[in-house]
Amino acid sequence: xxxxxxxxxxxxxxxxxxxxxxxxxxxxxxxxxxxxxxxxxxxxxxxxxxxxxxxxxxxxxxxxxxxxxxxxxxxxxxxxxxxxxxxxxxxxxxxxxxxxxxxxxxxxxxxxxxxxxxxxxxxxxxxxxxxxxxxxxxxxxxxxxxxxxxxxxxxxxxxxxxxxxxxxxxxxxxxxxxxxxxxxxxxxxxxxxxxxxxxxxxxxxxxxxxxxxxxxxxxxxxxxxxxxxxxxxxxxxxxxxxxxxxxxxxxxxxxxxxxxxxxxxxxxxxxxxxxxxxxxxxxxxxxxxxxxxxxxxxxxxxxxxxxxxxxxxxxxxxxxxxxxxxxxxxxxxxxxxxxxxxxxxxxxxxxxxxxxxxxxxxxxxxxxxxxxxxxxxxxxxxxxxxxxxxxxxxxxxxxxxxxxxxxxxxxxxxxxxxxxxxxxxxxxxxxxxxxxxxxxxxxxxxxxxxxxxxxxxxxxxxxxxxxxxxxx
Amino acid sequence: xxxxxxxxxxxxxxxxxxxxxxxxxxxxxxxxxxxxxxxxxxxxxxxxxxxxxxxxxxxxxxxxxxxxxxxxxxxxxxxxxxxxxxxxxx
Numbered sequence: 198x199x200x201x202x203x204x205x206x207x208x209x210x211x212x213x214x215x216x217x218x219x220x221x222x223x224x225x226x227x228x229x230x231x232x233x234x235x236x237x238x239x240x241x242x243x244x245x246x247x248x249x250x251x252x253x254x255x256x257x258x259x260x261x262x263x264x265x266x267x268x269x270x271x272x273x274x275x276x277x278x279x280x281x282x283x284x285x286x287x288x289x290x291x292x293x294x295x296x297x298x299x300x301x302x303x304x305x306x307x308x309x310x311x312x313x314x315x316x317x318x319x320x321x322x323x324x325x326x327x328x329x330x331x332x333x334x335x336x337x338x339x340x341x342x343x344x345x346x347x348x349x350x351x352x353x354x355x356x357x358x359x360x361x362x363x364x365x366x367x368x369x370x371x372x373x374x375x376x377x378x379x380x381x382x383x384x385x386x387x388x389x390x391x392x393x394x395x396x397x398x399x400x401x402x403x404x405x406x407x408x409x410x411x412x413x414x415x416x417x418x419x420x421x422x423x424x425x426x427x428x429x430x431x432x433x434x435x436x437x438x439x440x441x442x443x444x445x446x447x448x449x450x451x452x453x454x455x456x457x458x459x460x461x462x463x464x465x466x467x468x469x470x471x472x473x474x475x476x477x478x479x480x481x482x483x484x485x486x487x488x489x490x491x492x493x494x495x496x497x498x499x500x501x502x503x504x505x506x507x508x509x510x511x512x513x514x515x516x517x518x519x520x521x522x523x524x525x526x527x528x529x530x531x532x533x534x535x536x537x538x539x540x541x542x543x544x545x546x547x548x549x550x551x552x553x554x555x556x557x558x559x560x561x562x563x564x565x566x567x568x569x570x571x572x573x574x575x576x577x578x579x580x581x582x583x584x585x586x587x588x589x590x591x592x593x594x595x596x597x598x599x600x601x602x603x604x605x606x607x608x609x610x611x612x613x614x615x616x617x618x619x620x621x622x623x624x625x626x627x628x629x630x631x632x633x634x635x636x637x638x639x640x641x642x643x644x645x646x647x648x649x650x651x652x653x654x655x656x657x658x659x660x661x662x663x664x665x666x667x668x669x
Numbered sequence: 670x671x672x673x674x675x676x677x678x679x680x681x682x683x684x685x686x687x688x689x690x691x692x693x694x695x696x697x698x699x700x701x702x703x704x705x706x707x708x709x710x711x712x713x714x715x716x717x718x719x720x721x722x723x724x725x726x727x728x729x730x731x732x733x734x735x736x737x738x739x740x741x742x743x744x745x746x747x748x749x750x751x752x753x754x755x756x757x758x759x
Contacts (some may be wrong), residue, residue, distance in 0.1 A: 213730050220733030229751040234737045250730035271718065278683050280758055285683075327752070328759040334752035461681055466718035473725050 199393040199430065201423045202400050203359050204315075204351035205415075207366060209376040210322070210384040211254045211343040217321045218245035218288060218341060218470075225382075229336035237321075237341030239284030245469055247272075251319060251343040252295075252473060254375040256483040258345055259296025259317040261369060261490060269474045270295050272319075272467040280335055281323035289346075291464040293472070294318035301349075301369075302492060305361045312362060313350035320344050345375075351390065351400060356419035363387055363412040368491040372516045380410050391419055392436070393426045401426070402436040406450055408443045418443040422450050494519060502532040511540040517554045518544075524561035530568050538568060542582055550589055558592040559585075567595040574655050580604045606655045613646075613654060617662045620645040631667060639663055670696040 216223050219236035236243045259266055273291040299314035324340035326333050347366075353359050367385055370376040378385045387409050394401035406422055409415045426436050441450040475483070489497075491513040498509035512518050518539055525535045543564070547557055567584060570576040576584065576599055587598045599605055607613060620642045621628055630638045639660065646659045675693045679686045686692055738751075747754040 215728075215730050215732050218728075220728065220731070222732045230738050230742055230753065231736075231751070232738070233741055234733070235741065238741055240741075246726050246728040248730050249727040252727065276681075280755055326758070328757055331757050332749070333755050333757045333759065334749060335755065336752060463681060468719065471719050471723070471726050473727075476725075 198396060199423075199427055200396050201354055201391060201393045202351035202403075203353035203355075203419055204390045205347075205349045205353065205359060205362060206388045206390070207347045207349075207363075208322075208386040209258075209345050209347070209370055209378075211251050211345055211375055212377060213248055213250045213254070213343050215248055216341040217248050217251050217319065217343040221341065223342045225338070227338055229334075229338065231338060233337045233340070238337060239282075245288065245467075247319075247470060247473060248343060252475075253479065253483055253486070254343075254373075255295045255317065255319045255345050256475060256480070257373055257487050258347065258370065258375060259299065260483055260487050261373060262296065262299040262301050262314045262317060262347065264296030264299030264314060264317055266296050266475070266480075267293050269293065269472050271472045272470040273464045274467050275320075275462045275464055277462060279323075280333065281326055282340060283324075283337065287321055287323065288467055288470070289320035289464075290318035292466070301362070301366065303358070303362045303365045304492060305358055310352075310358060310361075312352045315348040315350050317345065317347050320346060351392070351403075356416035356423070359389060359419050360412045360416035363415050365492060367412070368513060372488055372491050372494075372513075372519075373486070374516070380412065383410070386410070387415055389415060389419055389422075391422050391426070393423055393430065401430075402438050404436065404438065404450075405440045406443055407440060407453070408445075414443055414445055417445075417448060418450055421448065425450065488516075498536075502526075502536075504533060504536045508533075508536040508540050511544070512536060515554070521554065521559070521561055521564065525564045525568075528561055528565040530565050534568055534572075535564065538564065542585055546582070546585055546589060550586075552589060557589050559588060563588055563595055570595055570599060574608065574658070575599065575605055577604070577606055577652075577655065580652075603653075605653065607650055607653045613650075613658065613662060616646045616649040616654065617659065617666055619649060620663070621666060628667065631669070636669065639667075639669075670700055 211217075213223055215221060216232070216237055219234055221232040221234050221237055224232065236245055256266060270290060271293040272288050274286040275289045275291070276286045278285050294316045296317040297315070299317070301312050301314055302309050303312060304310075322339050322342045322344040324335055324337035326335055328334075349362070353362060363380075363385075367378040367380070370385070371378045376384055380386070389406045389409065390403045391406065392401035392403035404422060404426070406418050409418055422441065429436050437452075440453045442453045443450055495509045495513045498504045498512065499506065504512075512522055522532075522535060522539055526532050543554075543559060547554060550557075567576075567581060567588070570584075571578055571581050576595075583602075584595050584598045584604065587593060587602075588595055591598075593601075624642060624645065627638050627641050631642075642663050643656055643659050646654055646663070647656060670693050672689045672693045675686065675689055675696060679689075742748050742751065742753070745753045
């Protein structure tokens, strides 16, 4: 039987304000060639200078991936001729990248798989081309923006492993705040190298699969490609080393016609850029910005805080939810209860209102207050949803909403007792039924009390009082 | 250097060489000089990639205020609206 080997090459757009080597804005969506200058267009005599923030983010990712961090990293020129770059080379890192020899843990079906990282290097992205008729139109807004490439060793085995890797990696870069992780828009891109071979024979001849713009496509393309290579070898033929494109409409990979000649990028040290040596201040900032990673967080939520798997998975999907959760817990609330609020009502209402958590006016203090109002019996659980809605819509504290709306539940026992007696006195038939064993009818009496109280009684308390009064 | 090596190198650099035989001869002389340098024992020495590198040269992540886009677009051999225009390369 065959075994498969998958390695990934992931490119992420770093969330820097400016490009990697010049002061052009790195923002997307501007009219063509708005963010261009002599440096990113490679005019003769210009001098690129590396973006400090891009460098920090690169070291952060390398650190998070447990790499050996370079004490002196170099930039190299990767030479190629294609009009998506005006310079005829890309500034990249080849001999001494930011990080090497790391690893990243990924959970697949409840098991942790450790994937070795070959290297992490900073480079620049290319421009965009539109081909129409006899001309090609060039837009260099994206040319020179910071792109971080992460190369894994071929330690992944199945398409499912690769999908899990991408998802975990995406969560990680989002938690670090270095990339928005949007695969559809191309801010996280993935190419996959895959080969199969008879067991014990090591790596086979690999193909490279491109055009994978979702984690699901990564899995599907690799599953297809592993089967395809199996069929090729099964027929006694050889796998051709080539680049193949994933065709998501037909669920197949297809050979991308390329020039026969192997690439020779003639890397050499970029003479315009001195090597970079991180100093102590730089490194301590990098270390401090590498926050707890999502997988570690998830395990802490599950094992330390006893959250449900669903709640833990929901929270770690978004750093902002994690932060809000942890801040609210720090105010003394019950972790489980808070997590339930967040993945239940808070998430649901934000979705319905189409509001992002950051714009929602929900703060740890407010969430804590809301949970406490319900806990202490001041606010009915049912009414709490309405309060939350108003917190989001009107930027008010829950207690203020409760006061304004008159949502406080009646806590006064004598008043509750009065309504309970009234309900019993006015509904002898119902009482008879209950005493005859039809205990469900008690909800009718609870309803009566709720009516007397204009909805301000706590139904649970009322039920208890009714049961007591009727000797149940 | 033999002529084929030169042709491959020229191709990689997208250079058109009118008289490869003559140039190959000149290149061979140059490479001989390099091989003399290559013979020197540099074991344990860090390669000198930059003669004048003095410390890090970093740039703060702050957008440059000025817009030079019109100036560079105007210098293009051909433009169409805000695009640089070239013959179709696909």
